[in-house]
Amino acid sequence: MISPDFLREMQRGEEAAVAALLTDAFGQPDEAHLVEKLRKSRAIAGEMVLPSEQGIVGYLALSQMIAPKGWLCLAPVAVHPDLQRNGYGRRMVGMIVEWARLSGQTLVVLGDPAFYSRCGFSPAPEGLTSPYPVEYTMVAGAAKAKLMDLKYPAAFG
Template sequence: MLKSPDFMREMKRGEEDAVSQLLTSAFGQKDEAQLVDVLRKSRAIAGEMVLPMAGEVIGYAALSKMTAPKGWLCLAPVAIRPDLQSRGYGRRLVGMITQWAELSGQTLVVLGDPAFYSRCGFTPIAEGFTSPYPLDHTLTAGPAKAKSKELTYPKAFG
């Protein structure tokens, strides 16, 4: 019988340790797990999604509230268990989040590999925006309309 992930769903209470272990394993250090802890404590997390498979969390994605532009969300971090990477699970996870943004009119911003995130439905950020991070690795999904052209991430990203 083929094994494949279940549908993406919201993270459940009690899965925090599994997510922390996944992030540490996927990134090879604890920085992203610590980032998520700080985002949770500061109430900057707007949503946490997991990709379960055979009773384990094999994928994770967090959406955080941007300080500016108001109403925008930041997608970070995103992780797939290392032994299951390069099978399309990350693309499917991020693609579902991108579709949600498009359908709901929600703007998402992500800082990452443009080749990967473009395949998931993100587009390079429009000209005129400023950011503390490289704009050539900054992409958006959803309407991307804003009065403020300054990207300000939650303090936890500092």
Template sequence: MLKSPDFMRPMARGEEPAVDALITAAFNGKAEVQRVADLRKSRAIAGEMVLPMDGGIIGYAALSHMIAPKGWIALGPVAIHPDHHGRGFGRRFVGMIAQWAQMSGQTVVIQGDPAFYARCGFAPIADGFTSPYPLDTIQIAGPAKTKEKALTFPKAFR
């Protein structure tokens, strides 16, 4: 019988140690764990989502308030436990976030592998924006309506 994760849900209080262990395994170190801690400490976190399976957590995604454009959300880090790579869980997990952005009218920005995020429902950012990261690695989901053209990520992203 094939096993699949439960539905994505908000991270519950007390799940931080399990999430930290997942992020450490997924990124082969503690740098991203520190990024999440910094996002939490600075109150930049807009939400933390987990992907539960068999009483554990196999996926995690942080959503943070962008400094600019106001009202936009940055997605990252996103982690799937290495034992579950290659099974489509990450694509579906991120895809649910992209679909939520479209349905809610929320703009979500991700910096990362454009080919992967395109398969999840994200699209390249329009011309005219500036970013501290190469624009060809910036993807968005949602309406992207703004007059502000400079992307400013939370301090923890630097």
């Protein structure tokens, strides 16, 4: 397999390739269905892909949080199974974290703290409440609020 190209915005017409990648990467279609729901509800703030000569081999989505206003949720993040454990996911997430830092944006992610801390995320600040386990909730960027109640888009159900 030839190395992927640069991370770029997803283009119209790539939805099916992204759904296939998500299904392959996670071994089931739940994340593909989540992305479909986020698109339909217009909660997606941005979608990025990692293209290669073989097609789309990496993907990440940013969605608007309901609360705190202005925060973005990073989910899902996927790399084709043949390319996992080669640093592509870490670099993709690291680029988004650096964008958040430079633009004054706050990101929240729910996932493996060991992985996301290597990408620039920090543990959730004290006082944060979430419908999901706080020990797996991490933030990056310009988080300033001390007490906050995370509310995700309805598609996360």
